[in-house]
Amino acid sequence: MKAEAETASTDKPSSSRSRRTAILGRQPLGLVFAAPYAVFLAAVFAYPLGLAVWISFQDYFFAAPGAQVDRPFVGLENYKTVLGDPAVRRSFLNVIQFLLINVPLTVVLSLVLASALNGAIRGRAALRVAYYIPYVTASVALVAVWLFLFSSGGMVNQLLGPLAPDPSWLVNSALAMPVIAIFVTWKQLGFFILLYLAALQNVPKELYEAAAVDGARRFRSFTNITVPGVRPATVLVVILATITGANLFTEPYLLTNGGGPDGASSSPVLVMYQKGIEQGNPDTASAIGVILVIGVLLISLVNRKLLERD
Numbered sequence: 001m002k003a004e005a006e007t008a009s010t011d012k013p014s015s016s017r018s019r020r021t022a023i024l025g026r027q028p029l030g031l032v033f034a035a036p037y038a039v040f041l042a043a044v045f046a047y048p049l050g051l052a053v054w055i056s057f058q059d060y061f062f063a064a065p066g067a068q069v070d071r072p073f074v075g076l077e078n079y080k081t082v083l084g085d086p087a088v089r090r091s092f093l094n095v096i097q098f099l100l101i102n103v104p105l106t107v108v109l110s111l112v113l114a115s116a117l118n119g120a121i122r123g124r125a126a127l128r129v130a131y132y133i134p135y136v137t138a139s140v141a142l143v144a145v146w147l148f149l150f151s152s153g154g155m156v157n158q159l160l161g162p163l164a165p166d167p168s169w170l171v172n173s174a175l176a177m178p179v180i181a182i183f184v185t186w187k188q189l190g191f192f193i194l195l196y197l198a199a200l201q202n203v204p205k206e207l208y209e210a211a212a213v214d215g216a217r218r219f220r221s222f223t224n225i226t227v228p229g230v231r232p233a234t235v236l237v238v239i240l241a242t243i244t245g246a247n248l249f250t251e252p253y254l255l256t257n258g259g260g261p262d263g264a265s266s267s268p269v270l271v272m273y274q275k276g277i278e279q280g281n282p283d284t285a286s287a288i289g290v291i292l293v294i295g296v297l298l299i300s301l302v303n304r305k306l307l308e309r310d
Helices: 003-025 029-056 077-083 086-117 124-136 140-150 155-163 176-200 205-213 218-227 233-248 248-255 268-278 282-308
Strands: none
Touching: 029 282, 077 282, 086 124, 086 176, 086 205, 086 218, 086 233, 086 268, 086 282, 124 176, 124 268, 140 155, 140 176, 176 218, 176 233, 176 248, 205 218, 218 233, 233 282, 248 268, 268 282
């Protein structure tokens, strides 16, 4: 009996300790360091998203601070209005076209350039800085450069001469979104090159040496060693590029004067701004945002499943 009592008293502290570990983790101090970021996420992302979902089910409109107004529940009425709006549907088709150009181009170019910059080449540090500068440069400054290049009387049209498109690039309904996709790819390339450069440090150099001994050429080593070796980074690049592309706003707003011509380069976020801020319909704008979040989540999950499978 005494032995059983001692065993029971010994098990009680261990069980309470295991419960505490399950709740707080092995290092409770980590919660203290993570708490500020958790509060930041809750305040900047979770609360606005929850508020947007709530607004999307109401007949919501802006009112003076402190004013008591009736905002009745309307169910899915805002979603029906949004899905029946040709401008909204076209903006989603535009962003799909953007992603089909931007994401593959971003993955291929950033991986190829990162592989080249990871080797022993002249001016490697200067080239790395050169590719990263557009990413940290203000979009307004870069947009001014692209307007100079791709306007009707810009440098690109002068070089092409009679081969220049008519109407010009940014006022052409078929070319406006591809030009924006190329611009965003170029601007953000430095960041994704940096991710791939970090991933390449984890690929064993012995694999390349063994492949060279077996007579494999550079392209064969690239496809059989580099590409599989940086697959986790590729998953991250695809997801980040998808999220960034789905939130496209600044580039069409500045390059095509708000999504022109005739909405050919509009994006869901740009339409949200127009409906919510310019037209004063935050309820329909919130419905667009909720649909966009769900679409991005689904695309990201599909991409992750496809890229992570063996």
